[in-house]
Each structure stands twice: as structure tokens, then as C-alpha cells.
Amino acid sequence: MNERGNLILMILGAFVILALLPPVIMMVFPLADLLMRIILVLLIFTTVRGYLGSNALAIIISAVLIYFIVIKHPYISTSIYVIFFVLLMFQFLSVIIWGIGTQMRH
Amino acid sequence: MFGEATALFSFGELFADFNFVLKIFVLLSIISFIKNHLGTGPLAIILILGIGYFVFFEAWVFFGGIYVLYMLLALGVSGILIDFFFVSGGPAGGKPEEAGQQLSPVSSGADIARRQAQMKAAHQAQARLGGKPKPPMRPGG
Secondary structure, three states: OHHHHHHHHHHHHHHHHHHHHHHHHHHHOHHHHHHHHHHHHHHHHHHHHHHHOOOHHHHHHHHHHHHHHHHHOHHHHHHHHHHHHHHOOOOHHHHHHHHHHHHHHO | OHHHHHHHHOHHHHHHHHHHHHHHHHHHHHHHHHHHHHOOOHHHHHHHHHHHHHHHHHOHHHHHHHHHHHHHHHHOHHHHHHHHHHHHOOOOOOOOOOOOOOOOOOOOHHHHHHHHHHHHHHHHHHHHHHOOOOOOOOOOO
């Protein structure tokens, strides 16, 4: 039972480390900060334009979202983006779970 | 940097901001859904206003939660849960084969390596008993 608890804690700890990694990288490397902000701006604008089309309302809503997501809370947004849109979409978190599970069982 | 640090600790402001962002995304989903089905006529605008009022002012707690759940499922969180319970659901500390259970329906590299080692051992035992082992059968050979 203890080993199973350790396994769960190890997997959750790996997720926390993965979530903390993007903000730390952004704080250490300013160029990465700029790059992630540009990626977020492009993602937001593409998403809103996909929903509403190319019109003035899309630009206004994009501006509001960019203020809140990119300017006001860049670190949390980047962390959420990397965890949910990059790692989760490409099933990388499954690889992490599988790897930690295999290592813990040996 | 320090502004973000203070924002990290003011959880109420952070929650309010992301709640507002979530409302914008829900509004975009409503507008897109109605525009795809009805176009941009007056009926579509009336429906957007009606559904928007109901979702944002009457039952936002319910629809906000549903939207977050929908997004998480769309991004594949259920796969993560399945993996998580496959990995953590086996017998604690023991080998799964000893307990007669299989952790995953999919063979892993370790399974294949174990099977190859067993086949090699069988070949060696056969060679020790009866000389040269037979080559594998081939069609037409």
C-alpha cells in the first residue's frame, strides 16, 4: 500500500514539476518569455478568429483576452498552455505515468 | 515579475480574471454554435442574447463547470485517468504475473524481451538434448 501511495505521489510530483518548468524557464531566459508570449498571442488570435471570423469584434475580444492571459497572468497561462495544450494533446503525460510506473515497479 | 508574484498570492483576483476569461470563451462557443446553425440573422441574435442571459446570469456555476469539464475531456484527460489507474491499480510492490493479473492489455517492451529470453532458453535446452536445433519453418521450404 505504501509503494502504491509513493507511486501516486511520484506521478503527481512529476506533473507539478512539469507545470512549474515553463514559468521558471521564462523567468531565467527573457527570450523564452518573449517567445511564449508571442505564441500565446498567436494562439488567442487564431482561436478567436476561428470562432468569430475576421471582423472588429474578433479584434476587440482578442485584445481583452490578450490583456488578461498574456499581459496580466503570463506565467500561469503559459503553465496551463504547456500542460494542457502541448503535453496533454500529444499524450506526453501518459508517457510520464507509464515511465514512472515502470521504474517504481522494478 | 513582482506584479505576477503578488497576483499569485491574491487568489481572489486570479480566480475572478480566469472566470472572466472563461465567460468570454463560453460566449465565443455560443456565438459560433448559433452562427453555424442559423447564420447571422435577427433570430440568431435573439437566440445568442437569450442563451447568453440564461448561461451567464442564471446558471453560470453549472455551465462554467460543464464547459471546463468539456474542455478537459476534449483535450484527453480521460486517457490520463485511465493510464493513472492502470499504473497505480496493480498489486502493491509485487510482480503482476505472480498475482495472476495483467496491468495493461498492451504488451510492453519488457514482455517482448522476456518472451525472447524464454525462446532462447528453450532453443539452448533443445540443442543440449538433441544436437542441432531445427531451423524455423518457412513456406515452401
